[in-house]
Amino acid sequence: MSIYGENWGIIGHEWAVELLANRLESGRASHAYLFTGPSQIGKATLALRFAQAMNCTTPGAGPSPCGKCRACDLIGRGIYPDVQVVSAEGKSIKIEAIRELQQSLSLRPYEARYRVAILLDMQLATNHAADALLKTLEEPPASTRLLLTSDASESLLETIVSRCQVIPFRPVSANTLTEALRHNYGLYEAESEMLSALSGGRPGWAISAIEDPDILKNRAEIMNGLLAVLNEKRVGRFNYSEEITRHTDLPLILEIWQSWWRDVLLLVEGSPVTPVNIDHREELESLSFQVTSEEARRALLAVRRTIDALEKNANTRLALDVMLLEMPYL
Numbered sequence: 486m487s488i489y490g491e492n493w494g495i496i497g498h499e500w501a502v503e504l505l506a507n508r509l510e511s512g513r514a515s516h517a518y519l520f521t522g523p524s525q526i527g528k529a530t531l532a533l534r535f536a537q538a539m540n541c542t543t544p545g546a547g548p549s550p551c552g553k554c555r556a557c558d559l560i561g562r563g564i565y566p567d568v569q570v571v572s573a574e575g576k577s578i579k580i581e582a583i584r585e586l587q588q589s590l591s592l593r594p595y596e597a598r599y600r601v602a603i604l605l606d607m608q609l610a611t612n613h614a615a616d617a618l619l620k621t622l623e624e625p626p627a628s629t630r631l632l633l634t635s636d637a638s639e640s641l642l643e644t645i646v647s648r649c650q651v652i653p654f655r656p657v658s659a660n661t662l663t664e665a666l667r668h669n670y671g672l673y674e675a676e677s678e679m680l681s682a683l684s685g686g687r688p689g690w691a692i693s694a695i696e697d698p699d700i701l702k703n704r705a706e707i708m709n710g711l712l713a714v715l716n717e718k719r720v721g722r723f724n725y726s727e728e729i730t731r732h733t734d735l736p737l738i739l740e741i742w743q744s745w746w747r748d749v750l751l752l753v754e755g756s757p758v759t760p761v762n763i764d765h766r767e768e769l770e771s772l773s774f775q776v777t778s779e780e781a782r783r784a785l786l787a788v789r790r791t792i793d794a795l796e797k798n799a800n801t802r803l804a805l806d807v808m809l810l811e812m813p814y815l
């Protein structure tokens with residue numbers, strides 16, 4: 486555990502906390518940071534904590550946020566005038582949002598040491614918005630810090646990435662996450678182990694599953710649908726395809742299916758790695774005796790191809806039809 490871990494209240498990512506705290510302490514913080522990694526892994530939370538740490542007013546608390554002073558409190562609640570959060574409106578971050586941000590960054594801070602702009606999911610920025618932001622990154626106003634998050638640095642313009650210090654977030658280890666869930670939420674060991682595995686090392690996902698029981702219920706329904714369709718012939722598969730084509734949770738369905746076939750493949754090949762879907766361990770094991778590793782691999786590739794195709798705006802129904810026909814028939 487990092488010496489700063491307690492105050493920052495971040496689960497995992499110790500090295501990132503340490504790096505930011507050290508930079509702050511030595512007065513060598515970069516003008517811009519880019520946090521990359523999957524959703525709900527902790528990027529936005531760490532960005533907020535860093536903004537708090539930069540502006541905390543409690544003597545002696547630095548380089549960590551005290552969490553209690555007026556600045557820490559208001560930043561944590563998203564209502565501090567000198568810390569602005571820009572995120573997607575609808576499906577994209579638009580140029581108007583960037584212009585508005587630039588307008589306010591051009592003013593002196595109201596009360597903060599640093600004006601901080603947190604730009605969440607920059608991969609959703611339109612080309613115009615990204616170009617506009619580039620100007621601010623090239624010549625940041627004094628006492629301004631920019632904190633960007635993105636799913637991957639490859640999703641952004643290289644010119645943006647090269648102006649930021651990139652901090653890649655990796656999945657939090659199962660032990661760290663399990664322990665934190667037990668400690669912070671009073672869960673039983675089995676429960677915290679299950680959530681930690683299902684989350685794929687993303688604390689934000691685990692916490693939202695604790696706070697909203699519908700997430701697990703919804704997931705169980707999706708799992709049942711996935712398992713049932715393997716017993717179907719062509720017609721049954723096309724019906725299922727039609728059913729999920731318009732499903733608002735389609736990305737989630739594909740993500741679960743991807744983790745499912747990865748688990749099956751690991752089991753068929755006798756890998757010692759713990760499966761993600763440990764709440765369906767029996768079904769996983771039974772399936773791993775019914776399919777060959779070729780079949781599991783083909784199914785996994787079919788899901789990945791579908792995810793790629795849909796990101797490129799392929800015809801959803803057609804992509805799902807093709808994918809479902811690639812699944813093993815039980």
Ligand SMILES: [Zn+2]
Nearest residue numbers: 541551554557
């Ligand atoms: Zn404070």
